[in-house]
Amino acid sequence: MKGVVLVGHGGFDKLEFRTDLPVPTPAAGEVLIRVSAASVNNTDINTRIGWYSKAVTSGTDSGARQGFASAQNDDASWSGVPLVFPRIQGADCCGHIAAVGEGVSPDRIGERVIVRNLLRTYVDYRPFECWTFGSECDGGFAQYTKAPSRETFKVDCDWSDNELATMPCAYSTAEGLLHRANVQAGEHVVITGASGGVGSAAVQLAKRRGAYVTAIAGREKARLLLELGADQVVGRDEDLVANLGKETVNAAIDVAAGPGFPALLDVLKKGGRYAVAGAIAGPLVELDIRTLYLKDLTFFGCTFQEDIVFENLVSYIERGEIRPIVAKTYPLEQIAKAQQEFLSKSIVGKIVLEIPA
Structure with a gap:
């Protein structure tokens, strides 16, 4: 089959498009998926460049193209366990079930599905443990992949495969943040990195909950974020406290960290909640x-997700309560160009990789 393999931590040269990869065989309890689309996420880039290593102290952008010389392979995956190469990445997957392993009903063959990106089956559903699809096991950057049947969700909706492929990683991360922070209707929420995949998802999902949303992003993206549902936009280089005032916000949803972190705490009310699932502007x-x-x-540090998070996300899709923004598509073999555009931060929404037939 065709696919992209990561052969080590580093730059774009570590991504190799291959046409001779073996089609995986589903084990007991697993399904084989014919992948139609996957999307670009920070987690795939961070894994490629070794950013999760504690030896790296700067933001993603400083090493996103060439990797980090300081990264240590022993802790360069998000789980802190050395990654096994070659690895087919791709935390997102939309496709159709093509075959099933022992113990799985053949009636599932043909279903259009997405895969929970944080897999609990392989760690026996232990609390706060999981594998990331495309990190601890092969993911969606290939014509076929396999996943646990119980974590592969049929979705009934009128969305395109490209739209569905934007969901698993970014939207579950955003919903996980809002779930942990217990965001309620009528509350004021500030969201960093609001034009990116997780941030734009958080804007929609917070509005779905009835919150008042302040989005932080580049000023040139303000119109699109307002159309997406944000109530106001503050430029990422602007003074957040001057714009919002001290102690005006109930919850901060953060994927940026970095220099803007102290201001988020200043605008939080007493008893406020801060939830974080990324540090693209810097981890320290x-x-x-x-x-x-x-x-x-x-x-709240937010990686692990309770089962209800992904289940709720599927229900929101099927009820038509959210809709993603597909900013641009690329063929899988142009993954390096897709990641370069993703890193330019020039778009609002998601970049999708179309998988060859």
């Missing part, structure tokens, strides 16, 4: 611990 931040305890803030 300055925290005045007095702000944390004197304001009775609650912090």
